[in-house]
Amino acid sequence: MFPKNAWYVACTPDEISAKPLGRKICNESMVFYRSGPDGRAAALENFCPHRGAPLSLGNVVDGKLVCGYHGLEMGCDGKTIAMPGQRVRGFPAIRAYPTIERYGFVWVWPGDPALADEGRLHRLEWADNPDWAYGGGMFHINCDYRLMIDNLMDLTHETYVHATSIGQPEIDETPTTTKIEGDEVITSRHMENIMAPPFWRMALRGNQLADDVPVDRWQICRFTPPSHVLIEVGVAHAGNGGYDADAKVKASSIVVDFITPETDTSIWYFWGMARNFKPHDEALTASIREGQRKIFSEDLEMLERQQQNLLAHPDRQLLKLNIDSGGVQSRKMIDRILEAERAAAAPA
Missing domain, CATH: 2.102.10.10 (Rieske [2Fe-2S] iron-sulphur domain)
Incomplete structure (x- = not known):
């Protein structure tokens, strides 16, 4: 499991x-x-x-x-x-x-x-670097840990579940790419010349940048075993290179998701955001943490009700679409690790 x-x-x-x-x-x-x-x-x-x-x-x-x-x-x-x-x-x-x-x-x-x-234990460069700030929390959620991995490796749901905070139609309209590098699954989406959604307008203001101009936005989801997902996210004033733009024209962060299975159908979900702009601004850290808490709270009912449906219909086959590639590859990696553990534990 x-x-x-x-x-x-x-x-x-x-x-x-x-x-x-x-x-x-x-x-x-x-x-x-x-x-x-x-x-x-x-x-x-x-x-x-x-x-x-x-x-x-x-x-x-x-x-x-x-x-x-x-x-x-x-x-x-x-x-x-x-x-x-x-x-x-x-x-x-x-x-x-x-x-x-x-x-x-x-x-x-x-x-x-x-x-x-x-x-x-892979190194978290932001965690012991004074140029970064971190704020987060923890939720208990009644769902299979792999459902949360699916959720985080396919951010298309933001348009619908998080419509008032980080969602926007351009997420649906922009294709993703998925690749595997060693034991890491990486799914990326880059959106150009769009308007920032409410959460990212707040982040731009927090970094003393204009929030009413077009931006380039990125989402780079990185899964690493056993169940960790770190997501590079951000916006930059459009036309400055997007993800590679100079720090003075962007607001970027790493969404931190450590998913710890409790049982087969429940998890401890440690969430947070690490940022490398205005790291000493505690009020900004608190504001971002509260914004994140509300965003992640919106996922809870969906995931728990999804789990109930799957338990009630264990034989139903689910559709797989191109947007599911990150989650599919993450599950395949988990399955390979589980098979290796079973083989190692088997009697000689």
Whole structure:
């Protein structure tokens, strides 16, 4: 259903600043907390080996996770440490999951710990660059993670779902191109000499640019396994080179979409926008974040109702059009990874 030997966004650091966090990822119940004297992020199976209570209902004391039921102390390696008045060090260990805290997120590896490789977490250049600003949030959505990938790799829906913010007829009228580069699927659309929709007029004003003149607009959607989509978007005053225009005549950003499967039919969706203009303008960051929140909220009902329809009609064949090429190629890449994982796990 979803690749296991990969890094997924589990939470943001603030979510584990005070209490343990229980979260299901890839159908596995986990608890995230800060362990040890350095307070590093850790993840364990959300199951106390004493009576099966969720460890997420406990507390962190001196860097140790303490079960909220009978006080059993757990180490970040999944081994029991102590329990008041009891001998517990011989308890079998519960599962521990590799974690990385980087780029403003806590990432988890739900697959084979022996294969966890920090080098497979691709670099996010905007995340640790002072010339960029980032603002975002998280939604829980009841849909298959692949439906969200489809949604993000085909932005034609903007004309209809987001008609009052980022949608416009020229999206329908402009063809896309799709290509594969290594483990990345890239779908691009470039629109020339059009008027900017409301969200992008706001962004132009935020960058102190005229918002009532024709622009060139671009959308470059990049899927990378296991389920991440980064979209280069922007507008530039028309006739200045579009995507390649000088920064002084454009407003451009990267839409950040980290899609973490919860179950077969639900996801944790971490969304945001990174921009490289006026990075220190916190009011602009807040305004863009609120605009994005409203835009992404418009997708929720559509995706959840789509999921309900597909569950009710599992044998119905769906049409595939040229606008679906990015999603189709992304799914094929996921299928190849799943097949490789199954082959590696099969008995020799």
